Amino acid sequence: MTTNTKDPVIRLCGIRNQFGSHVVHDGLDLDVYRGEILGVVGGSGTGKSVLLRSIAGLQTPTAGEIEVLGTNVRTATEDQRQALERRWGVMFQDGALFSSLNVRENVEVPMRSVPGLDPELRRQMADLKISLSGLPYLAGDKFPSELSGGMRKRAGLARALALDPEIVFLDEPTAGLDPIGAAEFDTLTRQLSDTMGLTVFIVTHDLDTLHAICDRIAVLAEKKVLVTGTMAEMMQVDHPWVHEYFHGPRARAAMDAIPTKTKTNPDNKGD
Ligand SMILES: Nc1ncnc2c1ncn2[C@@H]1O[C@H](COP(=O)(O)OP(=O)(O)OP(=O)(O)O)[C@@H](O)[C@H]1O
Numbered sequence: 001m002t003t004n005t006k007d008p009v010i011r012l013c014g015i016r017n018q019f020g021s022h023v024v025h026d027g028l029d030l031d032v033y034r035g036e037i038l039g040v041v042g043g044s045g046t047g048k049s050v051l052l053r054s055i056a057g058l059q060t061p062t063a064g065e066i067e068v069l070g071t072n073v074r075t076a077t078e079d080q081r082q083a084l085e086r087r088w089g090v091m092f093q094d095g096a097l098f099s100s101l102n103v104r105e106n107v108e109v110p111m112r113s114v115p116g117l118d119p120e121l122r123r124q125m126a127d128l129k130i131s132l133s134g135l136p137y138l139a140g141d142k143f144p145s146e147l148s149g150g151m152r153k154r155a156g157l158a159r160a161l162a163l164d165p166e167i168v169f170l171d172e173p174t175a176g177l178d179p180i181g182a183a184e185f186d187t188l189t190r191q192l193s194d195t196m197g198l199t200v201f202i203v204t205h206d207l208d209t210l211h212a213i214c215d216r217i218a219v220l221a222e223k224k225v226l227v228t229g230t231m232a233e234m235m236q237v238d239h240p241w242v243h244e245y246f247h248g249p250r251a252r253a254a255m256d257a258i259p260t261k262t263k264t265n266p267d268n269k270g271d
Pocket residue numbers: 019024042043044045046047048049050051
């Protein structure tokens with residue numbers, strides 16, 4: 001691994017997450033590098049969402065250190081945390097939009113934390129993010145209940161991009177989408193990463209997404225990140241769950257459908 005050429009934007013060290021007597025993570029370590037798309041996979045209940053929530057500051061681990069963009073999340077002051085939170089965006093599975101606000105107003109919500117931002121400029125910036133996310137211009141006036149599931153996800157993405165983040169967290173972005181919609185969302189994610197230099201942390205079960213756009217994959221098992229690497233490296237891992245996941249019938253179908261990643265710059269990526 002050529003660590004000297006990589007810039008870790010997220011560093012997890014010795015993370016423990018525990019609910020009552022239920023230990024979800026224990027001694028979990030992971031680095032995420034600037035500009036990469038990292039796919040996080042693991043069996044149901046292995047703590048993928050808990051991990052995402054821990055990094056994004058939505059829950060506090062029982063133990064361990066989390067450093068994001070050079071700031072230790074545990075020891076950061078409130079001001080430092082707020083500044084940090086403006087540098088990442090989160091897209092939840094169902095978009096997690098406010099139902100009483102239209103799409104544009106939803107996208108404007110994170111922008112309201114920026115002091116002195118002119119309301120007209122805020123509106124224009126929201127429209128730009130809506131368009132970047134592949135929604136038609138008029139979608140800004142629609143309410144979440146008027147949108148399809150795929151459009152809600154794009155609206156959630158637009159909101160995650162509201163503050164021009166350096167990192168976006170996507171929780172199951174293609175779940176519930178038809179195969180064409182899922183492939184379109186994958187392509188959009190890749191394009192955003194390539195053009196904006198975004199680091200993307202994706203929790204997913206979608207093998208097509210892993211094949212199509214992920215530079216690296218992290219497998220959660222046995223309460224930690226069991227292994228990280230490229231798809232090619234995953235194929236070589238000798239662990240029962242990992243082998244079954246990457247060699248099972250669904251994996252073979254995904255491999256046949258998408259022989260190569262749709263990325264534009266394969267240099268300096270992967271372990
Ligand atoms: N707030 C909470 N209180 C108690 N237990 C929790 C809480 N949040 C998560 N858990 C438990 O932590 C474990 C991991 O949950 P998590 O949602 O992260 O799994 P996951 O890997 O994302 O699963 P899936 O693939 O099914 O979405 C589960 O057993 C869950 O019940």
